Amino acid sequence: MQWLMTLETVNDLISVCRLINIFRRKGLAIATLAMAAHPEGFSLMAVVDSTEADAEHIFNFLRRTEGVRHVTYYRHETSRDASFVFIDAEADTLVIGKILRIFPEAKLVFASHGKYLLEVPASSERRPAADFGELGVLPFACVKTTRPAPAEVLVGQAQ
Numbered sequence: 001m002q003w004l005m006t007l008e009t010v011n012d013l014i015s016v017c018r019l020i021n022i023f024r025r026k027g028l029a030i031a032t033l034a035m036a037a038h039p040e041g042f043s044l045m046a047v048v049d050s051t052e053a054d055a056e057h058i059f060n061f062l063r064r065t066e067g068v069r070h071v072t073y074y075r076h077e078t079s080r081d082a083s084f085v086f087i088d089a090e091a092d093t094l095v096i097g098k099i100l101r102i103f104p105e106a107k108l109v110f111a112s113h114g115k116y117l118l119e120v121p122a123s124s125e126r127r128p129a130a131d132f133g134e135l136g137v138l139p140f141a142c143v144k145t146t147r148p149a150p151a152e153v154l155v156g157q158a159q
Contacts, residue, residue: 002076003055004140008069011041015067034112063146074140082139090114
């Protein structure tokens with residue numbers, strides 16, 4: 001099963017190295033990884049393959065890891081049940097425009113180097129007729145977070 005994880009760390013590269021090592025040791029198959037720096041620390045976004053039990057265990061493990069400030073993970077869902085969409089627009093930035101036309105009320109949660117996570121309001125009546133897969137978009141639903149409230153994470157836009 002595919003999961004999307006977003007992590008925020010303190011401003012210490014050792015914390016990022018620990019996270020990558022944890023991903024390796026726990027056997028997560030990383031499909032996509034984006035990382036960027038900001039004044040408070042580093043933000044990472046990864047699409048990984050893992051079982052549901054392992055994802056739960058890794059969430060609890062990561063939130064207790066030294067240097068990790070916030071962890072959120074999202075489960076891959078069908079288009080109709082999704083409240084978040086992951087877009088890898090590295091090759092085609094027009095996809096973002098298409099999604100925003102379908103969901104004009106969508107909110108940006110995370111952006112880094114052509115990879116975007118958008119929150120799509122569940123109350124939206126404008127679900128796309130075409131499957132998200134046709135747009136190259138992965139739909140997700142938030143499972144757990146250490147954040148008290150949703151917040152935007154806009155990180156390094158330079159490549």
